[in-house]
Amino acid sequence: xxxxxxxxxxxxxxxxxxxxxxxxxxxxxxxxxxxxxxxxxxxxxxxxxxxxxxxxxxxxxxxxxxxxxxxxxxxxxxxxxxxxxxxxxxxxxxxxxxxxxxxxxxxxxxxxxxxxxxxxxxxxxxxxxxxxxxxxxxxxxxxxxxxxxxxxxxxxxxxxxxxxxxxxxxxxxxxxxxxxxxxxxxxxxxxxxxxxxxxxxxxxxxxxxxxxxxxxxxxxxxxxxxxxxxxxxxxxxxxxxxxxxxxxxxxxxxxxxxxxxxxxxxxxxxxxxxxxxxxxxxxxxxx
Amino acid sequence: xxxxxxxxxxxxxxxxxxxxxxxxxxxxxxxxxxxxxxxxxxxxxxxxxxxxxxxxxxxxxxxxxxxxxxxxxxxxxxxxxxxxxxxxxxxxxxxxxxxxxxxxxxxxxxxxxxxxxxxxxxxxxxxxxxxxxxxxxxxxxxxxxxxxxxxxxxxxxxxxxxxxxxxxxxxxxxxxxxxxxxxxxxxxxxxxxxxxxxxxxxxxxxxxxxxxxxxxxxxxxxxxxxxxxxxxxxxxxxxxxxxxxxxxxxxxxxxxxxxxxxxxxxx
Amino acid sequence: xxxxxxxxxxxxxxxxxxxxxxxxxxxxxxxxxxxxxxxxxxxxxxxxxxxxxxxxxxxxxxxxxxxxxxxxxxxxxxxxxxxxxxxxxxxxxxxxxxxxxxxxxxxxxxxxxxxxxxxxxxxxxxxxxxxxxxxxxxxxxxxxxxxxxxxxxxxxxxxxxxxxxxxxxxxxxxxxxxxxxxxxxxxxxxxxxxxxxxxxxxxxxxxxxxxxxxxxxxxxxxxxxxxxxxxxxxxxxxxxxxxxxxxxxxxxxxxxxxxxxxxxxxxxxxxxxxxxxxxxxxxxxxxxxxxxxxxxxxxxxxxxxxxxxxxxxxxxxxxxxxxxxxxxxxxxxxxxxxxxxxxxxxxxxxxxxxxxxxx
Numbered sequence: 001x002x003x004x005x006x007x008x009x010x011x012x013x014x015x016x017x018x019x020x021x022x023x024x025x026x027x028x029x030x031x032x033x034x035x036x037x038x039x040x041x042x043x044x045x046x047x048x049x050x051x052x053x054x055x056x057x058x059x060x061x062x063x064x065x066x067x068x069x070x071x072x073x074x075x076x077x078x079x080x081x082x083x084x085x086x087x088x089x090x091x092x093x094x095x096x097x098x099x100x101x102x103x104x105x106x107x108x109x110x111x112x113x114x115x116x117x118x119x120x121x122x123x124x125x126x127x128x129x130x131x132x133x134x135x136x137x138x139x140x141x142x143x144x145x146x147x148x149x150x151x152x153x154x155x156x157x158x159x160x161x162x163x164x165x166x167x168x169x170x171x172x173x174x175x176x177x178x179x180x181x182x183x184x185x186x187x188x189x190x191x192x193x194x195x196x197x198x199x200x201x202x203x204x205x206x207x208x209x210x211x212x213x214x215x216x217x218x219x220x221x222x223x224x225x226x227x228x229x230x231x232x233x234x235x236x237x238x239x240x241x242x243x244x245x246x247x248x249x250x251x252x253x254x255x256x257x258x259x260x261x262x263x264x265x266x267x268x269x270x271x272x273x274x275x276x277x278x279x280x281x282x283x284x285x286x287x
Numbered sequence: 288x289x290x291x292x293x294x295x296x297x298x299x300x301x302x303x304x305x306x307x308x309x310x311x312x313x314x315x316x317x318x319x320x321x322x323x324x325x326x327x328x329x330x331x332x333x334x335x336x337x338x339x340x341x342x343x344x345x346x347x348x349x350x351x352x353x354x355x356x357x358x359x360x361x362x363x364x365x366x367x368x369x370x371x372x373x374x375x376x377x378x379x380x381x382x383x384x385x386x387x388x389x390x391x392x393x394x395x396x397x398x399x400x401x402x403x404x405x406x407x408x409x410x411x412x413x414x415x416x417x418x419x420x421x422x423x424x425x426x427x428x429x430x431x432x433x434x435x436x437x438x439x440x441x442x443x444x445x446x447x448x449x450x451x452x453x454x455x456x457x458x459x460x461x462x463x464x465x466x467x468x469x470x471x472x473x474x475x476x477x478x479x480x481x482x483x484x485x486x487x488x489x490x491x492x493x494x495x496x497x498x499x500x501x502x503x504x505x506x507x508x509x510x511x512x513x514x515x516x517x518x519x520x521x522x523x524x525x526x527x528x529x530x531x532x533x534x535x536x537x538x539x540x541x542x543x544x545x546x547x548x549x550x551x552x553x554x
Numbered sequence: 555x556x557x558x559x560x561x562x563x564x565x566x567x568x569x570x571x572x573x574x575x576x577x578x579x580x581x582x583x584x585x586x587x588x589x590x591x592x593x594x595x596x597x598x599x600x601x602x603x604x605x606x607x608x609x610x611x612x613x614x615x616x617x618x619x620x621x622x623x624x625x626x627x628x629x630x631x632x633x634x635x636x637x638x639x640x641x642x643x644x645x646x647x648x649x650x651x652x653x654x655x656x657x658x659x660x661x662x663x664x665x666x667x668x669x670x671x672x673x674x675x676x677x678x679x680x681x682x683x684x685x686x687x688x689x690x691x692x693x694x695x696x697x698x699x700x701x702x703x704x705x706x707x708x709x710x711x712x713x714x715x716x717x718x719x720x721x722x723x724x725x726x727x728x729x730x731x732x733x734x735x736x737x738x739x740x741x742x743x744x745x746x747x748x749x750x751x752x753x754x755x756x757x758x759x760x761x762x763x764x765x766x767x768x769x770x771x772x773x774x775x776x777x778x779x780x781x782x783x784x785x786x787x788x789x790x791x792x793x794x795x796x797x798x799x800x801x802x803x804x805x806x807x808x809x810x811x812x813x814x815x816x817x818x819x820x821x822x823x824x825x826x827x828x829x830x831x832x833x834x835x836x837x838x839x840x841x842x843x844x845x846x847x848x849x850x851x852x853x854x855x856x857x858x859x860x861x862x863x864x865x866x867x868x869x870x871x872x873x874x875x876x877x878x879x880x881x882x883x884x885x886x887x888x889x890x891x892x893x894x895x896x897x898x899x900x901x902x903x904x905x906x907x908x909x910x911x912x913x
Contacts, residue, residue: 009379012371013387016431019368023428024394027405083300090296097294099542103535104301106542107308110534112506114491115527122314122524123307130310133326161304168300184612185645187632189659189706199647199658222398225491243400250404263401270396278389 034260052261062262065245072241073220076159080216084167091172105165117229120158144231148238151231155239158226163216170212174205210281214274221270242266315525322520337525347526350505353419357502360423362483365430366476373438391432399492407496421497426487433486434479441475474544481541488534505530558586558609558715558747563618565604584766584773591741593762594751601771602751606717609749611635622714638707639717643724644699648692652683655691656705677709680740696724697733708744715747722757734761755795767791789904792836798864798875805835812900815869817849820895831903841894842876844885848892853884867891
């Protein structure tokens with residue numbers, strides 16, 4: 001759309017700017033304050049420079065939770081994206097079942113995150129929960145509270161359960177914008193199922209899929225509540241992701257300096273990845 | 288033919304989605320003894336006791352009321368301020384517009400864990416700690432960018448001629464905006480409100496940090512039970528089941544628009 | 555390439571619960587000769603798209619069968635019918651180049667890449683697409699995209715027919731006639747059967763050798779453009795084709811001749827006396843003339859269209875249109891008109907009365 005140059009449009013943006021800035025700038029400044037200084041309370045600060053950053057970047061604990069974080073994000077993306085596309089492709093295109101599917105699929109998205117954690121905790125409890133009981137009675141030794149692998153698997157499956165629907169909804173939105181003529185044309189041209197996917201469906205889903213991956217990347221990188229309620233980061237530290245580690249340091253040990261430095265590093269990483277993604281996407285769109 | 292068997296995939300997927308929810312529901316109708324006594328697929332001694340506790344104990348049901356209050360305030364606030372801003376982004380070019388848009392989105396990317404402690408200090412300092420307003424304002428951090436993003440997508444779909452015609456007919460900007468433009472994008476506003484409601488309703492970390500008693504959300508009330516061993520599992524399950532209800536109602540009303548909402552937004 | 559034949563085809567869409575099915579198509583029997591250029595003409599909702607979908611295999615008719623070269627194909631899926639189709643809104647594969655778009659149907663059929671190349675070059679040349687062949691298809695204008703859709707049909711040597719579903723809808727007006735004449739030229743070059751669906755009589759009459767006129771699910775007439783103009787078999791054809799359309803006026807029959815408003819209308823042949831039903835007389839505005847003696851009329855309006863004038867006349871409450879050439883003049887007072895006996899038609903319940911008895 002052709003937009004007119006009008007700097008008075010700033011006035012329309014001002015309320016948003018004030019509200020978001022209030023919530024973003026002041027807390028961010030606080031974090032920056034802590035990151036570069038040491039305090040023993042009473043608002044007395046000592047300049048620490050980059051000490052905390054060096055400490056965090058060198059600490060094996062940070063490396064460990066960072067690796068776990070990447071592994072987790074990688075795993076859930078690798079499962080959720082193909083699964084989401086698959087389900088979206090198999091969904092009915094018209095008729096009464098569409099609404100039923102959409103409503104049921106959207107349900108996990110609207111459950112408070114700690115309830116998701118609690119629900120999976122109950123679901124997976126050996127002896128008591130449906131999943132835990134079934135697995136154990138099938139002869140599989142499963143107890144996510146003391147087996148690292150079981151804890152990991154449960155966390156990943158929980159996230160798949162929680163968020164795949166978002167990808168399904170987005171892909172479905174992309175797919176429903178394809179008119180019947182395209183499918184008809186493809187049949188006429190003798191296209192195979194794969195060719196229809198590759199040349200008709202995938203191009204139409206590309207944009208929403210990018211949004212979906214971006215959202216899942218951001219959200220999974222900040223994941224806190226669900227695994228915290230499910231496993232508490234355990235057993236040991238095996239499911240301690242970045243956010244959980246951060247809160248442990250900040251609120252558990254009250255090491256505000258390192259926690260703040262870690263926050264900034266963490267935020268910068270998310271920001272950089274998203275910026276790179278955003279730039280690439282904008283360039284694609286301009287083509 | 289593959290077509291006739293295609294329904295299996297969504298059916299299995301939905302089954303997978305429903306199982307944990309069923310587990311939660313069935314547990315909410317069980318007595319504590321039955322839960323701790325071992326697994327059963329159906330409740331053996333069906334009981335509504337857990338729900339009765341929630342509906343009679345103010346510390347429980349006030350949790351729901353508190354949550355709904357701050358979610359509604361946040362949703363209204365976010366959409367109200369996002370409307371003019373989204374209009375500006377969709378219709379005008381102005382100094383720094385692209386940077387501003389990206390900056391807004393970065394706030395959507397800010398991990399709440401990073402902000403938990405500073406938020407606590409900030410809202411304590413301005414005497415808003417433990418109020419509904421505090422949570423509603425804090426959730427603006429990620430809901431306003433989202434609202435601007437989705438609304439901008441919807442508004443860009445409305446031809447500019449609509450504005451021009453109205454201005455030629457002598458409408459003032461605000462009269463046009465409220466009388467003509469807002470009704471035109473009503474569906475978009477519905478979708479936006481849905482997403483704002485959803486993100487505010489499901490968030491716990493900030494809501495818990497910013498409240499203690501007066502405005503304590505239901506999700507935080509539940510963590511109390513979760514930490515105290517398996518003793519009150521039935522109660523926890525009932526409370527959890529009830530948190531699904533508002534979401535389910537909202538989804539039902541916007542079911543035809545959800546998919547569209549994200550599709551029209553642009554990054 | 556093939557001869558397409560419809561045998562007793564009827565189709566009804568599934569009716570709402572508890573209602574009788576309404577037929578979108580009533581018994582259709584048609585033969586399309588191989589290599590012909592046909593147009594399916596009719597207003598929106600007359601069933602022409604339904605008929606097209608039955609040919610392409612998107613719909614299976616509720617009754618009857620379709621034969622390609624004598625072989626029944628009623629239940630064959632689209633992909634096995636060897637049909638090509640150009641849609642109303644251009645369908646191109648956005649991510650592919652023009653070349654890949656044209657090569658797509660051939661590659662899907664596993665053709666050797668060298669042969670594909672030759673064939674694509676040849677078709678691109680024919681469609682004037684050679685200059686853009688390396689470009690992305692999404693970057694082309696609407697008429698370029700329609701040419702690609704057509705090209706995907708033309709590259710295949712096995713197509714039975716190419717179907718066009720209102721292909722010029724989204725084309726700029728000044729490019730419409732260009733693309734239309736290109737189509738006609740291509741038809742003469744390749745000689746494949748083409749079926750062109752439209753609601754625009756000019757498109758249909760200029761493109762096709764034979765026009766099939768449809769009205770409310772029924773084929774009312776099949777004929778050359780001249781036949782449709784001179785001998786409309788149904789009042790709808792008379793009214794729909796021509797501009798302005800045929801005058802359809804109520805009449806009675808007296809002594810084998812139609813009577814309109816107290817005037818006996820001379821005809822080249824006599825009619826049966828035992829006609830019953832709704833009787834009407836049809837006369838094209840081109841065949842109405844002023845005369846010394848005839849039906850008295852009032853002149854309501856005169857529109858000057860350059861080479862001729864269109865007059866709106868009234869006789870009592872009936873409106874009659876008349877086309878008058880430049881050289882003629884409007885009588886000063888008491889204008890009277892008469893109809894050309896050779897072009898006066900009588901319709902009974904909308905169908906032309908053909909059982910005329912020669913004198």
